[in-house]
Amino acid sequence: MTDIRFTRTDARLGTFAVRDVDPLADAVTLHRWVTHPKAPFWLMQGASLTDVEREYMSIAASAHHDAYVGLHEGVPSFLVERYDPAHVELKGLYPAKDGDIGMHFLVDPAPADGPLHGFTRAVLTTVMAFLFADERIRRVVVEPDVRNTAVHALNEAVGFEVVEKIAKPEKEALLSVCTRASFQAAAAATQGGAR
Structure with missing residues (x-):
């Protein structure tokens, strides 16, 4: 198993951690997540297990794209992709x-123990804290599908601001950015009880 790169403790939900994806060892789990009917915006609904292995081997070999498995209390629970937007996705x-750093995240759409209240927000907070742990990062950039209203609300809650609609080959997207200061302010507001 690969080494843990980052950990964060959520006061209510416990320990979250991030480790590198192992494209072969993690393929079955990732395939279940990315092809699940609740994950249409991941754009891999029809992918085979081999497709998923190839996709994450390609990411592992890239100089501008990384993938990580997120753990909750040691159990794989979410997927994170980090990319250089000057070279990948938004070039x-x-x-x-x-x-600038680009990001995608996907929470296990069908956890064995059922959904936990506030879990996705805690995952996104963990992802953002992980990205900003790199002092070189000044802004996180995302490009969610305009139809993905649930993620727009989550993004706003952690400090993202919509810049503009952009046309990508696979979707119309809402280009949004979050500065370190915006994320820290949103996190402080949450800790202060403003949810």
Whole structure:
């Protein structure tokens, strides 16, 4: 198993951690997540197990894209992808700045113990804390599908601001950014009881 890269303790939900994806060892779990009917915005609904293995081997080999499995109390529970938006996903679609990092995340759509209240927000907070743990990162950039209203609300809750609608080959997206200061302010507001 790969080493843990980051950990965070949530006062209510316990310990979250992030480790590298192992494209072969994690393929069955990732395939279940990315092809689940509740994960249509991941755009892998028809993917085979081999497709998933190849996708994550390709990411592992990339100089501009990384994938991680997120753990909750030691159990694989979410997927994170981090990418350089000047080279991947958003290349040529917005003016990338030094210190920008792109991100995707996916929570296990069918956890064995059922959903936990506030879990997805805790996952996104963990993902953002993980990304900003790298001092070189100044902004996190995302491009969710315009129809994904649930993630728009979550993004806003952790400090993202919508910049503009952009047309990508596979979707119309809401380009949104979150600065370190915006994330810290949102996290402080949550800890202060403003949920």
